[in-house]
Amino acid sequence: MTTSTPPLSLTDAPPLSDAARPFDDLPLTAAMLAAVRQLGYLTMTPIQAASLPVALAGRDLIARAKTGSGKTVAFALPLLARLDTRNFAVQAMVLCPTRELADQVTQEIRRLARFADNIKVLSLCGGTPIRPQVASLEHGAHVVVGTPGRIMDHLQRRSLKLAALSTLVLDEADRMLDMGFHDDIVFVAEHCPAQRQTLLFSATYPEGIAELAQRFQRDPEEVTLAEQHADSKIRQRFYEIEHAQRLQAVAALLRHFRPERTLAFCNTRQQCRDLVELLRAQGFHALALHGDMEQRERDQVLIRFANRSCSVLVATDVAARGLDIAQLEAVINVDMTPDPEVHIHRIGRTGRADEAGWALSLCSTVDRRRVAAIAQLSGIEPEWHDLAELPAGEDAPLVPPMVTLQILGGRKDKIRPGDVMGALGGEAGLTREQVGKITVADQSTYVAVARDVAPQAVRRLAAGKLKGRTVKVRVLDDAD
Numbered sequence: 001m002t003t004s005t006p007p008l009s010l011t012d013a014p015p016l017s018d019a020a021r022p023f024d025d026l027p028l029t030a031a032m033l034a035a036v037r038q039l040g041y042l043t044m045t046p047i048q049a050a051s052l053p054v055a056l057a058g059r060d061l062i063a064r065a066k067t068g069s070g071k072t073v074a075f076a077l078p079l080l081a082r083l084d085t086r087n088f089a090v091q092a093m094v095l096c097p098t099r100e101l102a103d104q105v106t107q108e109i110r111r112l113a114r115f116a117d118n119i120k121v122l123s124l125c126g127g128t129p130i131r132p133q134v135a136s137l138e139h140g141a142h143v144v145v146g147t148p149g150r151i152m153d154h155l156q157r158r159s160l161k162l163a164a165l166s167t168l169v170l171d172e173a174d175r176m177l178d179m180g181f182h183d184d185i186v187f188v189a190e191h192c193p194a195q196r197q198t199l200l201f202s203a204t205y206p207e208g209i210a211e212l213a214q215r216f217q218r219d220p221e222e223v224t225l226a227e228q229h230a231d232s233k234i235r236q237r238f239y240e241i242e243h244a245q246r247l248q249a250v251a252a253l254l255r256h257f258r259p260e261r262t263l264a265f266c267n268t269r270q271q272c273r274d275l276v277e278l279l280r281a282q283g284f285h286a287l288a289l290h291g292d293m294e295q296r297e298r299d300q301v302l303i304r305f306a307n308r309s310c311s312v313l314v315a316t317d318v319a320a321r322g323l324d325i326a327q328l329e330a331v332i333n334v335d336m337t338p339d340p341e342v343h344i345h346r347i348g349r350t351g352r353a354d355e356a357g358w359a360l361s362l363c364s365t366v367d368r369r370r371v372a373a374i375a376q377l378s379g380i381e382p383e384w385h386d387l388a389e390l391p392a393g394e395d396a397p398l399v400p401p402m403v404t405l406q407i408l409g410g411r412k413d414k415i416r417p418g419d420v421m422g423a424l425g426g427e428a429g430l431t432r433e434q435v436g437k438i439t440v441a442d443q444s445t446y447v448a449v450a451r452d453v454a455p456q457a458v459r460r461l462a463a464g465k466l467k468g469r470t471v472k473v474r475v476l477d478d479a480d
């Protein structure tokens with residue numbers, strides 16, 4: 001998808017159905033349209049173009065599209081458009097499968113809500129103490145975003161009241177069902193007023209979703225966007241390999257294809273750990289993401305991968321799915337998944353607008369059946385390759401362009417990204433290009449800096465002051 005609109009010409013105009021459509025045709029206020037533009041969203045993504053008119057008209061909706069297709073905006077704009085900001089009661093609620101997803105959704109809604117002064121968006125997730133959430137709810141909120149279990153908790157304590165709710169969103173509904181949230185969702189939905197709009201978003205459409213839709217939606221409009229991998233830039237290769245060799249094969253593939261960022265999928269947590277260990281022993285910058293990790297660790301790993309200071313993220317499906325980490329140079333299936341839809345979903349993370357992405361799958365003999373199912377579902381002819389044909393070649397280690405520095409001090413200390421940029425930049429300091437993403441968390445701030453200037457950056461931060469006080473800084477690399 002292009003982000004700029006080419007000048008229209010009668011001869012080479014694309015067919016209307018494929019043309020990128022601006023947001024301006026939607027029934028949104030000028031202020032909301034300005035907020036959308038400010039985020040750099042110039043044209044609607046296909047799922048947005050299909051869902052927004054329906055949802056803004058007040059209809060119930062089942063929208064199905066892969067990760068990274070822009071579903072958040074497709075429900076955030078309709079729920080914001082319906083808010084009565086003068087009424088300090090919860091009017092919209094979004095259920096998400098994990099805290100990371102809920103945080104991403106909360107942030108996106110907040111960014112879009114900047115068109116009005118006073119919209120309060122609250123995240124209510126497990127894994128953090130409940131008392132402060134109760135206090136925040138007492139102060140009033142217009143929108144809550146949370147995981148089903150914690151929302152249910154609040155309903156049982158009566159700290160969350162839904163009498164004024166007009167929009168209920170089930171985001172990543174398939175994933176919530178996979179994670180066993182069915183009964184919690186039912187409990188929560190039954191506590192919502194019957195007069196409401198219910199928007200359901202999902203990447204796949206298993207049996208359980210139809211059941212939920214039938215139970216909690218009224219005459220929903222269904223919008224499905226077929227996977228468009230046939231003409232996409234994903235180059236898919238399958239390698240047949242003995243089970244015992246597959247971890248070593250991942251290292252060989254990385255050395256050969258040299259992707260800047262790779263997401264490697266394993267089916268078990270143990271395999272995630274084993275692979276990370278093997279890759280690190282060979283000099284790769286690799287991190288694991290799986291369900292056994294503490295929330296804070298998981299957050300840190302995602303920050304480091306997103307800011308380009310880690311080359312390989314090794315994850316299970318549960319941990320990785322739905323996260324806003326798309327446009328990777330490569331996806332490696334260390335284990336094949338038994339579900340062809342999950343496979344298509346996994347590899348949908350790679351392939352940029354202008355560059356090809358690699359989807360590399362390691363298969364044992366028993367996986368041949370799985371590959372056949374994938375080929376059938378996505379209409380491809382599987383390309384089999386032999387690992388032995390990779391030239392032994394280049395042994396230079398794969399090094400990520402950035403390093404993450406952790407500053408011990410964050411939102412609680414009122415640190416803002418501008419403070420960090422201020423401390424790093426200035427005379428004889430780092431240039432804009434040498435400073436990457438700055439992420440301010442509660443207790444820590446993470447800043448990506450170009451690898452070659454990391455020591456200099458640490459010295460500057462340690463010598464200078466942030467918000468009037470000296471801060472501790474450490475480099476997060478490899479074995480952390």
Ligand code: ADP
Pocket residue numbers: 040041042043044045048065066067068069070071072073322324
């Ligand atoms: P999904 O929920 O379908 O996985 P997200 O809502 O997380 O997708 O969006 C994926 C990415 O696309 C985000 O980084 C978001 O900022 C970006 N995005 C969303 N809508 C647009 C748009 N209209 N134009 C450009 N980028 C967009």
Ligand code: MG
Pocket residue numbers: 071072171172322
């Ligand atoms: Mg999403």
